[in-house]
Structures are given as C-alpha cells and as structure tokens.
Amino acid sequence: xxxxxxxxxxxxxxxxxxxxxxxxxxxxxxxxxxxxxxxxxxxxxxxxxxxxxxxxxxxxxxxxxxxxxxxxxxxxxxxxxxxxxxxxxxxxxxxxxxxxxxxxxxxxxxxxxxxxxxxxxxxxxxxxxxxxxxxxxxxxxxxxxxxxxxxxxxxxxxxxxxxxxxxxxxxxxxxxxxxxxxxxxxxxxxxxxxxxxxxxxxxxxxxxxxxxxxxxxxxxxxxxxxxxxxxxxxxxxxxxxxxxxxxxxxxxxxx
Amino acid sequence: xxxxxxxxxxxxxxxxxxxxxxxxxxxxxxxxxxxxxxxxxxxxxxxxxxxxxxxxxxxxxxxxxxxxxxxxxxxxxxxxxxxxxxxxxxxxxxxxxxxxxxxxxxxxxxxxxxxxxxxxxxxxxxxxxxxxxxxxxxxxxxxxxxxxxxxxxxxxxxxxxxxxxxxxxxxxxxxxxxxxxxxxxxxxxxxxxxxxxxxxxxxxxxxxxxxxxxxxxxxxxxxxxxxxxxxxxxxxxxxxxxxxxxxxxxxxxxx
DNA sequence: CTTTGTGAACAGTTTCACAGCC
DNA sequence: GGCTGTGAAACTGTTCACAAAG
Numbered sequence: 001x002x003x004x005x006x007x008x009x010x011x012x013x014x015x016x017x018x019x020x021x022x023x024x025x026x027x028x029x030x031x032x033x034x035x036x037x038x039x040x041x042x043x044x045x046x047x048x049x050x051x052x053x054x055x056x057x058x059x060x061x062x063x064x065x066x067x068x069x070x071x072x073x074x075x076x077x078x079x080x081x082x083x084x085x086x087x088x089x090x091x092x093x094x095x096x097x098x099x100x101x102x103x104x105x106x107x108x109x110x111x112x113x114x115x116x117x118x119x120x121x122x123x124x125x126x127x128x129x130x131x132x133x134x135x136x137x138x139x140x141x142x143x144x145x146x147x148x149x150x151x152x153x154x155x156x157x158x159x160x161x162x163x164x165x166x167x168x169x170x171x172x173x174x175x176x177x178x179x180x181x182x183x184x185x186x187x188x189x190x191x192x193x194x195x196x197x198x199x200x201x202x203x204x205x206x207x208x209x210x211x212x213x214x215x216x217x218x219x220x221x222x223x224x225x226x227x228x229x230x231x232x233x234x235x236x237x238x239x240x241x242x243x244x245x246x247x248x249x250x251x252x253x254x255x
Numbered sequence: 256x257x258x259x260x261x262x263x264x265x266x267x268x269x270x271x272x273x274x275x276x277x278x279x280x281x282x283x284x285x286x287x288x289x290x291x292x293x294x295x296x297x298x299x300x301x302x303x304x305x306x307x308x309x310x311x312x313x314x315x316x317x318x319x320x321x322x323x324x325x326x327x328x329x330x331x332x333x334x335x336x337x338x339x340x341x342x343x344x345x346x347x348x349x350x351x352x353x354x355x356x357x358x359x360x361x362x363x364x365x366x367x368x369x370x371x372x373x374x375x376x377x378x379x380x381x382x383x384x385x386x387x388x389x390x391x392x393x394x395x396x397x398x399x400x401x402x403x404x405x406x407x408x409x410x411x412x413x414x415x416x417x418x419x420x421x422x423x424x425x426x427x428x429x430x431x432x433x434x435x436x437x438x439x440x441x442x443x444x445x446x447x448x449x450x451x452x453x454x455x456x457x458x459x460x461x462x463x464x465x466x467x468x469x470x471x472x473x474x475x476x477x478x479x480x481x482x483x484x485x486x487x488x489x490x491x492x493x494x495x496x497x498x499x500x501x502x503x504x505x506x507x508x509x510x
Numbered sequence: 511c512t513t514t515g516t517g518a519a520c521a522g523t524t525t526c527a528c529a530g531c532c
Numbered sequence: 533g534g535c536t537g538t539g540a541a542a543c544t545g546t547t548c549a550c551a552a553a554g
Binding site: 108116118204 | 342372413469
C-alpha cells in the first residue's frame with residue numbers, strides 16, 4: 001500500500017465540498033479585515049468582492065455551513081468569523097513543526113499568517129548541526145535527531161516540509177511514523193504517505209509553468225516566437241478584443 | 256473593474272482543460288527524472304505512479320495534447336518531455352522579476368526549479384534602499400524606482416510578488432502598467448488586475464487552514480476508518496476522547 | 511498478449527434565477 | 533425595496549470500460 005497519492009479529503013463526514021473548504025480561509029481573511037474596521041455586517045456582494053469570488057458562489061458556500069445570514073441585511077461579521085473559524089478548526093491550537101530551515105523555512109517561520117490563526121510554530125528542525133541552537137524568528141533551531149521527541153512532546157499533528165527535494169521523503173516518513181497526519185510539502189517531490197495522512201503541496205515552479213502556459217497563449221495572437229519574448233509597455237496590447245467589466249470571456253463553442 | 260480572480264483560461268485557444276494544464280508540470284518533472292536515468296519509454300501506469308495521479312487521468316490528459324504514445328508500449332520519454340515543454344511554453348525564455356526580497360523572495364531567487372525550466376530571474380527588486388546592490392543568489396538587488404525600466408529593458412511579462420501584503424496591490428499596479436501580464440502572488444491579499452492579466456496566488460496560511468480542517472475531521476473518525484489504511488503507529492499523543500464505534504458518518508459537530 | 515486513446519457515465523463545481531424572508 | 537438561501541441548469545473534471553493498435 002501506501003503508494004503515494006495526495007490523498008483526497010476522503011472523509012465521509014458532513015458534506016462540505018472541498019472547493020468550498022478551500023475558499024473558507026479566503027472569506028475568513030476578508031471578514032477579519034472587516035472585523036478590524038469594526039464593520040458590523042456585510043452583504044454577500046461586498047464580501048465576495050473583498051474575497052475575489054462572485055456572490056452566488058459565496059452564498060452557496062455559506063449555505064453548506066448553515067443559515068448564518070439575515071435576508072435583506074447580510075451577514076454578521078463577528079458571528080461569521082467565529083463560525084468559519086470553528087468549521088476550519090482554528091478555534092483550537094495547532095502546533096506545527098517546520099523541517100528544513102533554509103530561506104524558505106525561515107520565511108515560513110517568520111510568516112505572521114501562521115500565528116494569527118490557530119497555528120503555533122512548535123519547533124524548527126534542520127539537519128545541519130551548525131544551525132542547531134541558532135534562533136530563527138525567535139525560535140531556536142533543533143537538530144533532526146530530535147524530531148520524534150519534539151513531535152511527541154508537543155502533540156504535533158501538522159508538519160511542514162521545506163527541505164531540499166532529496167530529503168523530503170525521508171523527512172516525511174519520519175514525521176508520519178512519529179504521528180504527524182497532515183503535511184504541507186514545499187519540496188518539489190511527490191510524497192508517498194500511508195492512507196489517512198493528508199498531503200498538500202505548494203510548488204513554486206509549477207505555478208510559474210502554469211502562468212507561462214497562459215502567457216504563451218496570449219502572445220499567440222500574432223508575432224509569435226521572438227528571442228525577445230514579450231512586448232513591454234502599454235498593457236493595452238493584443239487584448240483578445242472586447243470584454244467588459246466583470247464579463248468573462250464566454251467559452252467559445254467548437255466550430 | 257475586474258476583481259482579481261485566480262486566473263482565466265478563456266481565450267479561444269485549443270481547448271486544453273485547465274486541470275490538465277495544472278498537471279503537465281507534474282508529468283514533466285516525472286519525465287525529466289526518467290530522462291536523467293536514461294529510461295527510454297514509460298507506460299501510463301508507471302508515469303502516473305511517479306507523478307502521483309491515476310493512469311486513466313494521465314492518458315486523458317495526454318490525449319488533449321495529441322496521440323504521442325504507442326499502444327502496447329507506452330510513451331517515449333524524450334519525445335514527451337519535448338512536447339509537454341513546448342505546450343507549456345518552456346522552450347522559450349521567460350524573464351521574471353521578483354519583487355520583495357525578504358526571506359521568501361530570497362528563497363525564490365535561490366530556487367533551482369526556476370532556472371531549470373525556461374525561467375530566468377531577470378531582476379530582484381526591493382523597496383529598501385539598504386538592499387540595493389546587495390547580491391542575492393548572485394543577482395544584485397535593485398531599487399523599486401527602477402521597476403519600470405527593468406521590465407521594459409528585459410521584456411519581462413511575468414512578475415513575482417513576495418512583498419508584505421500592504422505593498423502588494425501597489426506593486427501589482429506598477430507591474431501591470433509596465434507591461435507584465437502574468438503575476439504570481441505570494442502576498443496574502445486579493446489583487447485587482449485588469450482583464451487580460453493572469454494572477455496566480457500561493458498562500459501559505461490558506462494551505463495550513465485546509466489541512467487543519469481535515470485534521471479536525473480525522474479526530475472524530477479514526478475509530479471506524481481503519482479499513483485498508485495503516486495506523487502510523489500508536490500515537491502516544493493526547494487523543495481526543497475517541498468516538499462512537501461503527502459510525503461511519505459522524506454527523507454534526509459535537510460541540 | 512499489452513497498453514493507448516476515447517466515448518460515455520458519473521461526480522463535483524459554478525452559475526442562474528427566483529422564492530422566501532426581512 | 534434589498535438580500536439570502538437554494539433548487540435546477542450548465543459546466544468542468546474524473547473514472548470506467550473497451551475498441552483499436554502495436
């Protein structure tokens with residue numbers, strides 16, 4: 001078993017669609033900003049704009065959580081913040097370990113977005129003995145030898161892998177063996193994990209490649225390959241004709 | 256104006272599904288690894304395993320690119336590497352600028368995965384005058400004032416934003432005005448861009464929140480969920496109380 | 511035989527449009 | 533009037549299963 005798979009949600013639980021779950025953090029961020037400005041209520045239209053989605057989608061998403069809005073009025077900001085936080089499990093404390101304290105690991109350790117939600121960086125772990133004891137983001141780096149003990153002592157169930165690709169699987173195996181059941185992987189590798197362990201992957205170069213794909217299409221309107229690559233200046237170049245404000249290009253039918 | 260979306264395939268191009276495009280880099284990576292080991296051909300089954308997807312999906316994906324396989328044999332590794340690279344636009348040079356050279360920006364600048372595909376870091380840009388001239392990953396950091404000139408001189412069409420959230424929209428506006436049409440955004444903000452500009456977002460805390468959601472669910476399930484999986488080991492941690500035995504549907508929140 | 515390529519069934523997601531409540 | 537909540541429609545993505553090709 002245990003052939004690598006990014007493992008699906010799988011959970012047979014209450015049916016909140018995966019796509020909705022992925023947007024809840026987005027809503028939460030927008031709501032938190034509103035909350036900080038002491039905005040009491042917000043309409044689906046406004047909130048959707050702030051989160052960068054459309055309002056029908058947002059309403060549908062919220063409908064999976066329950067009926068938390070008031071018709072004719074909108075949603076109570078504080079209440080929604082709480083409900084979404086709870087749904088995401090952010091009302092509890094999630095100790096997290098970050099393994100691999102290079103530039104990326106350090107960036108993660110310093111990233112404010114972690115602490116502000118329920119996440120707490122319980123430990124930073126690196127294989128380089130020279131790093132041991134050095135504080136990063138105020139937290140002393142510990143050696144990989146301590147990994148199992150750290151996870152055990154802190155009840156860590158979420159691990160972040162920011163090591164080079166070559167070390168990722170091995171680190172992953174140790175994390176899983178030590179009891180970690182959710183992994184956020186920044187190394188450009190496919191990780192094999194046993195069933196029941198969730199892996200999410202963030203891959204910098206993949207994102208760029210997807211952009212390149214679309215970028216290439218944009219240029220494909222006329223002057224194609226040129227060693228130069230792109231036409232700078234004036235963003236108003238070969239726009240594919242029309243398109244109004246929010247209107248998305250409709251899916252042109254096959255001839 | 257158009258609120259930043261996570262991008263839009265859209266144009267009347269040849270219809271490669273977005274989900275397929277997103278997997279091509281994955282296949283490419285697996286194929287590159289095979290290529291380096293001088294493996295001449297690979298079956299959909301093997302390649303799918305290496306890329307972490309299932310083989311039917313892989314074959315369907317490849318069918319959008321054309322018929323590049325040989326029945327009874329599999330796919331020619333080199334040929335497929337070339338075809339996918341070309342489809343993704345990686346056979347051309349993509350100069351990229353990275354704006355915001357903190358830990359994350361530095362991690363990106365040092366990230367090998369960029370250069371190895373068609374991407375070239377044309378410049379590193381930071382608002383801090385103290386950074387100017389300092390080399391990161393062998394490239395001297397330049398001040399934000401130079402942004403427009405750099406983009407123009409290098410024909411940059413892809414920009415990476417690794418600034419704090421507060422600066423991201425402003426940087427984005429300048430990039431777009433200067434001619435950038437694809438943006439990879441690491442700042443935790445929704446960017447507004449005009450139509451025709453693609454934005455992809457990588458958000459560290461969102462990924463963690465999604466993991467937390469699933470992690471939370473697991474806690475209520477594990478009693479029944481031990482079919483073919485593998486209990487990692489006896490988690491010596493504080494297990495949350497457990498749950499009803501046979502319930503394969505944990506119903507609602509137990510408060 | 512083995513393995514691809516693909517129509518067709520299925521599953522998940524988004525959008526529409528409007529009934530129902532404030 | 534304004535706005536939510538939601539069925540139904542439209543669309544996108546995945547899986548199945550098998551005919552066709554080597």
